Amino acid sequence: MGGVVIHNVLSIAGSDPSGGAGIQADLKTFSALGCYGMAVVTALTVQNTRGVRDIHVPPAGFVADQIAAIFDDVRVDAVKIGMLASADIASAVADLLSLHPPRHLVLDPVMVATSGDSLLAPDAIAVVRERLLPMASIVTPNLPEVGVLLGQAAPQGLSEMHTAATALFRFGARAVLVKGGHLDDASSNDLLHDGTAEHLLQAPRVATTNTHGTGCTLSSAIAGLLPSSRDLTEAVRRAKDYVTGALQSADRLTVGEGHGPIHHFHELW
Numbered sequence: 001m002g003g004v005v006i007h008n009v010l011s012i013a014g015s016d017p018s019g020g021a022g023i024q025a026d027l028k029t030f031s032a033l034g035c036y037g038m039a040v041v042t043a044l045t046v047q048n049t050r051g052v053r054d055i056h057v058p059p060a061g062f063v064a065d066q067i068a069a070i071f072d073d074v075r076v077d078a079v080k081i082g083m084l085a086s087a088d089i090a091s092a093v094a095d096l097l098s099l100h101p102p103r104h105l106v107l108d109p110v111m112v113a114t115s116g117d118s119l120l121a122p123d124a125i126a127v128v129r130e131r132l133l134p135m136a137s138i139v140t141p142n143l144p145e146v147g148v149l150l151g152q153a154a155p156q157g158l159s160e161m162h163t164a165a166t167a168l169f170r171f172g173a174r175a176v177l178v179k180g181g182h183l184d185d186a187s188s189n190d191l192l193h194d195g196t197a198e199h200l201l202q203a204p205r206v207a208t209t210n211t212h213g214t215g216c217t218l219s220s221a222i223a224g225l226l227p228s229s230r231d232l233t234e235a236v237r238r239a240k241d242y243v244t245g246a247l248q249s250a251d252r253l254t255v256g257e258g259h260g261p262i263h264h265f266h267e268l269w
Contacts, residue, residue: 007227008075009035010102011068011220012093013082013110013240014043014055014119019211020261026220029266031226033242038074040066042093043119047210048257052119060088064096071100072249078104080223081132082216083119090127104226107136107173108219109145125149134172137188138232140219141168142179158189158200165193175232177222179215188244192236199233203244210250217262218243235239 010027019025023039030037042063044167046054070076079102097105101152109128110119120128129149146164147154149171155161161178168176175194183189185205192199220237227233249266 007035007077008038009078009080009220009224009227010038010040010070010076010175011080011082011177011223012040012042012063012084013108013216014045014085015081016045016213018046018048018212018256018261020049020255020259022083023214025213025216025261025264026082028244029217029220030224032264033109033221035077035224037069037224038076040070042089045119049258049260051173051258055085055119057085057089058146060086060092063089067093067096067100069211070094075170076100076102077227078102078106079183079224080106080220082108082219083110084124084128084185085119086121086123087127090132094131094135098134099133101142104223105135105137106219106223106226107132108215108256109138109139109141109149110215111145111148115172129171133168136157136173136234137226138175138177138222140174140177140179140215142157142181142215142220143183146178157183158191161191162198163193163194169193169195177236180216181214190236191242194232199236201237202238203240206247206250208243208250210255210262211247212261214247214262216242217246239247 006181017158027037044056066096108253133140178191180189190201249263
């Protein structure tokens with residue numbers, strides 16, 4: 001049968017039982033954007049919209065086996081990496097993706113939850129920086145994550161975001177998206193740097209407390225859109241538009257009493 005190709009997109013990330021972030025957010029995003037979503041679980045969290053209560057980390061070999069099983073059987077058009085939890089798991093993911101290099105790899109260096117809870121062991125940061133960054137089509141850190149990756153204070157404005165993007169690019173990723181959502185600007189500005197050009201991506205700042213999983217959703221949207229976009233810049237712009245719409249519709253949902261989720265299916269219901 002002919003028709004439009006439905007792309008298969010894999011998320012390698014942690015689980016959020018409240019459904020707003022992690023693999024749950026990724027799978028919703030893939031579905032909303034017309035992709036077939038798959039998920040390798042790197043961690044099980046005990047969390048809700050108020051915060052993270054506990055984290056269970058499976059053996060690194062089990063995570064590796066999940067990845068191997070997918071690539072042994074399924075055409076994978078893009079991969080998104082989110083929460084890795086430990087250095088052993090980060091290394092296992094790097095090992096398997098070295099054997100099965102995806103055409104598109106989006107690295108979201110998840111380190112801290114929206115609630116402020118830590119999601120990445122300190123010894124895993126070096127693995128992310130030294131092994132996974134060089135594999136990435138694009139890395140999508142927020143400002144605190146930029147600071148951790150570079151071992152310095154988080155950028156405080158557009159000029160410092162530019163300097164940080166240039167520094168991160170030197171670690172080997174083909175592009176860097178520095179997300180400026182933590183700034184207090186009237187608009188939400190992200191800076192895309194691909195080594196030859198920079199693009200300032202602007203969107204209105206949405207007044208809502210329902211922001212849980214925003215970073216997970218943006219990175220998974222980029223992964224879902226890369227196979228069908230003309231280039232990376234187009235995919236990032238389309239992903240940012242999608243997340244902005246999900247934020248603008250977030251208050252239609254009534255989920256929890258803390259930082260609620262954004263509305264992944266805002267264009268459908």
